[in-house]
Amino acid sequence: MSNNLQEDIIGDMVYAGTLSYYAQMIAKGKLTARSLDSRFELAGSSGVIGYKPNVDKLFGMPIKLTAGGMSCDLIDTHMVETTHYEIDKHIQTNKSLGVIGSSLEHLVLEQLFATNGEQGFSAVKAIQVANQEGQKIFTITQDNYQEIIPQLNLAPAAIADIESAAKAGYTVTTHQNRISLNGYTGEGYIILDSSGNGAWMINGGMYGGFLNLGASLLLAGTVALGTQAIADTTYKILFPSFVSSIVSGLGLASNFLDLMALYDGTADCYYKIVIAFALEVWMVLMTLTFGILATAIISIISSFYHEAMQFAIKKYHCNANRK
Numbered sequence: 001m002s003n004n005l006q007e008d009i010i011g012d013m014v015y016a017g018t019l020s021y022y023a024q025m026i027a028k029g030k031l032t033a034r035s036l037d038s039r040f041e042l043a044g045s046s047g048v049i050g051y052k053p054n055v056d057k058l059f060g061m062p063i064k065l066t067a068g069g070m071s072c073d074l075i076d077t078h079m080v081e082t083t084h085y086e087i088d089k090h091i092q093t094n095k096s097l098g099v100i101g102s103s104l105e106h107l108v109l110e111q112l113f114a115t116n117g118e119q120g121f122s123a124v125k126a127i128q129v130a131n132q133e134g135q136k137i138f139t140i141t142q143d144n145y146q147e148i149i150p151q152l153n154l155a156p157a158a159i160a161d162i163e164s165a166a167k168a169g170y171t172v173t174t175h176q177n178r179i180s181l182n183g184y185t186g187e188g189y190i191i192l193d194s195s196g197n198g199a200w201m202i203n204g205g206m207y208g209g210f211l212n213l214g215a216s217l218l219l220a221g222t223v224a225l226g227t228q229a230i231a232d233t234t235y236k237i238l239f240p241s242f243v244s245s246i247v248s249g250l251g252l253a254s255n256f257l258d259l260m261a262l263y264d265g266t267a268d269c270y271y272k273i274v275i276a277f278a279l280e281v282w283m284v285l286m287t288l289t290f291g292i293l294a295t296a297i298i299s300i301i302s303s304f305y306h307e308a309m310q311f312a313i314k315k316y317h318c319n320a321n322r323k
Contacts, residue, residue, distance in 0.1 A: 013112050014049040014070075021047075021074050021108045028100050029078065038082045038093040047074030049108070052210070069184070070113050072105045073208035094196030099124055102190075102200040105209030113211055119182045122209035123200035126188025130175030140172040153177045154187040155203060165191045170198065184212040 026042050033040035053068040078097060082089045106120025119125070131137055138148050145166035152159050153176060162172050174189035192198035201207060 017049045017108050017112045021104050024104055025076055025101060029097050032096045033093050036089050036093045038080055038089055041079045043077040043079055045076045069210055069212040070109050071210050072109055076101050091196040098200060109209055109211035120209050120211040121181055121184050123188035123190055123202055126179055127175055129179050129181060136176045138174055140166045142166055142169050158187050162189055182212050184210060
C-alpha cells in the first residue's frame with residue numbers, strides 16, 4: 001500500500017469517526033435528556049482522533065518507535081436546561097451526558113478500527129471492567145481523600161491528579177487497581193464539579209479513549225515511516241558525538257604517551273603526570289556529556305511546562321465535559 005493511499009485512508013477514517021461521535025452524541029444526548037425531563041443542545045465542540053505510536057526516549061530524545069493505537073479526545077460543549085428548573089435533574093443530565101461521551105470515545109474507535117474484537121479503553125470502560133473484576137469503586141471527596149488515596153494502586157501521576165482534584169473540592173470516581181485491556185494497561189477516573197460537568201480521564205492526565213492496535217497492517221507503514229524519521233534524527237544528533245568521542249579518545253591516548261615520555265623515574269614526576277592526565281580526562285568527559293545533560297534539562301523543563309498546561313486546562317475549562 002502506498003504511503004499516500006495509506007494516509008488518505010486513515011485520514012478519511014478518523015474524519016468519519018469524528019462525525020460519527022458527534023452524530024451519536026446528539027442522538028443519544030437528546031434521548032437521555034428527554035427521559036430526565038430536560039433539554040440538551042450541543043454547542044461549539046472540537047477534538048481529535050489520531051494515531052498514537054509508542055515512543056521510547058533517552059534523556060527526552062526519541063530513540064525508538066513501536067506500534068501503538070488510535071486515540072480519541074473529543075470535547076462536547078453543551079447546554080442543558082430542565083423543564084421546571086430542577087437542579088437535581090440538571091446535575092443528573094450532565095452526569096449522564098458525560099457517561100455517554102466517555103463511552104463513545106472507545107466505542108467509535110472500536111466501530112472503525114477493531115477487526116478482531118479488540119476493546120477500546122476509556123474512563124467509563126475502565127471503571128466498568130474494574131467493577132466486573134470485583135475491584136472497589138471509590139467516590140473520593142475533600143472529606144475522605146486522606147483515607148482513600150493510600151488504598152489506590154494506580155499510576156503515580158493518576159494518584160497525584162486525583163488527590164489534587166479532591167483537595168480542590170471536586171468529586172472523583174475511580175477504581176482501586178490498574179487494569180489491562182487488549183494489551184493496554186491503565187486506569188480511568190472521573191473528576192466532576194458540583195454541576196455534574198468535569199473531566200473523564202485515563203492514565204494520569206490523558207483525556208478521551210484509546211484502542212491498542214499493535215502491529216496493524218493498515219498502520220504498519222506509518223510506524224515504519226516514523227521509525228525511519230527517528231533513526232535519521234538520532235543519526236544526525238548522535239553521529240557527530242560518536243565521531244567526537246573517537247577523536248577525543250585518540251587524543252587522550254596520544255597525550256598520555258607524550259606525558260609518559262617526560263617521566264624521569266621520580267615519584268614527584270609520576271604524581272604530576274597522573275594529575276595532569278586525570279584533569280585532561282575530566283575535561284574530555286565534561287565536554288562529551290554536556291550535550292546529554294543539556295538535553296535532559298530541556299526535557300525536564302518541557303515536562304514541567306506540560307504539567308502547567310494540563311493544570312491550566314483543568315482549572316479554566318471545567319464547565320465543559322472533557323473526556
